[in-house]
Amino acid sequence: MKGKATSFDIAHYAGVSQSTVSRALRNSPLVNEETRKRVHDVAKQLNYKVDKNASNLRTQQSSTLALLLFEDPTSDDSQINPFFLAMLGSITRACAKEGYDLLVSFQSASADWQADYEDSHRADGIILLGYGDYIDFQPKFKSLLEQNTKFVCWGATVDNRPDLTVCCDNYGGGKQAAAHFIAHNRSNCAFIGDASDHSPEFFARFQGFKDELLANKVTINERKMANAISTEESGYHATRSLIANNIKFNALFAASDLIAIGAIRALKEANIKVPKDVAVVGFDNIAIASYVNPPLTTIEQNTTVAGQMLVENLLKLIRGEEVQSTLLPPLLIARGSS
């Protein structure tokens, strides 16, 4: 063989027309069983593979999904949030299972990424993954919708289109954390995360937490809350500032595991014992969580199911099927930190 074999080469060697080769290789019922077999054999011998570009061009679809990862712009450049890495892994698997390829790309939230992948026919649909500043995304969502781009979104809600979102029941998770503290007689609670609505996921976690406390006649003092983004560093500093201001508490709910890990470091430094003096609960159940000291009690988001749901829903959208808003149940995993 000089270059790569084409369907014409197969046709030549199999003694049929190129049309028949194309049909045979896709197991069309139109071709005779015997010729089908012959074509397959020749194709195998010549190590022939259908040219995806030609095929995609003709059929106007790509059997490919694009995953856009939005990183917290302030996070360390070299480290990706392990929670997203886990999601990435499960999305990859789900795609493979469905026979789709996955294009992965990192984006800064501000960039002009709308529809780039789908318009250029590189992918049939898009999965958006990221924490945080989703509010800025609404105009972009709108532009995606206008162009009829198929996409699903982790966490953030798209105006008027709950079906495009897959997310964990953050509110319910927050409630579980509160219930856990109440059950262990810790009612002097602090919260570290972002209780504003800048970060809808953190906000929902806090709301659930607060509401469940209230249901048990416990209020959370605003002074016992500190803002943090989802990094260990940020959690560390937020906790230090609480300690520095001489705020007392015996339970700490962190909006993510990384924050919780940073918080524990700060507490240890201040010689505050975990869980004896302060019980700590995180959110996500990242791989690290069970290895830190003490092992972190946390609200698990099931990334395997989440990835599957994202892919499944997106494929439904692509096929024009109905999709329902998807809320995944979180699960409290009790470990040593509480």
Add this chain to the structure above:
Amino acid sequence: MKGKATSFDIAHYAGVSQSTVSRALRNSPLVNEETRKRVHDVAKQLNYKVDKNASNLRTQQSSTLALLLFEDPTSDDSQINPFFLAMLGSITRACAKEGYDLLVSFQSASADWQADYEDSHRADGIILLGYGDYIDFQPKFKSLLEQNTKFVCWGATVDNRPDLTVCCDNYGGGKQAAAHFIAHNRSNCAFIGDASDHSPEFFARFQGFKDELLANKVTINERKMANAISTEESGYHATRSLIANNIKFNALFAASDLIAIGAIRALKEANIKVPKDVAVVGFDNIAIASYVNPPLTTIEQNTTVAGQMLVENLLKLIRGEEVQSTLLPPLLIARGSS
């Protein structure tokens, strides 16, 4: 607009031919500056994006690389080794920087994956990433080479083609671990990993370790070695078996961080103090390493540089340029476990 705009639409509105549109959009010097601008404006207005399939088909290249991740078949299905996840992150970044898309795919080592991506013109080249059973891969490597598929490989060497490999200086890393123990007067050493040549990376780490010990007149008893694959579980069990056999040692070199973490768990359970009774050194410097208790001393592999080198070398191969075998220097990071 009915469907997506094509270059003919742009041509129509800009009052030029389709050829000129194509040239203008790629900023060919052949088109007049004024028309170039006009075409760009129209394209922007119509939200036009070049159809990658058509473009790729014509130019016979895809501006896409494929990343094949081979998982340790025995490892837990839901958890990917964090080291590879880190690599994945850095490869993604390196691709983006070079203007390439990245197709990610998980493969079992046994599957018939050779050349699939490149033959079908979905990717211009392939990056192979995985631990372990690379020996079975040699025939596959051969088949890739025969088909002139461009690929690079992490860790494993390809027969007679050292230029296709990017890897950490595992041997040197092993030596550093030994030197570290010697410097701290720990000469009763154990090793957990795979000292056979089934796993070339682990093997090299062990060789370096052993040789450096020998250079200091220290030998390592074969009874003080246990096999493990790169999971926490495996490290835990291997260490337990050493302890159960009443093997005594005051230094432990684990072939990977996950193994080391499992080892520490086993040691703790046996009430053996780390680092007081046994100093532990791992390999990789995964994100977890600094959070475990005690923080793990480890030999860092710089994943950022590794990802960059893989991508850079692959692109060189694709462009037909000369590539050199690439050995990355490891770096010992001393923490609390030693």
Add this chain to the structure above:
DNA sequence: CCACATTATGACACCGGTGTCATGGTCAAA
């Protein structure tokens, strides 16, 4: 004023498949 280089553009084949329509052959019913 003509020959020739230079610049900007258009026409057209081509990449390698897929889908539609036309065609030849076989067979059963009329």
Add this chain to the structure above:
DNA sequence: TTTGACCATGACACCGGTGTCATAATGTGG
């Protein structure tokens, strides 16, 4: 034998760009 249904296959346009060649317009030197 003719008609029509049915099956297997071939011919060909088409997807939406890119690269080559031809051509028209303009400039430049002798």
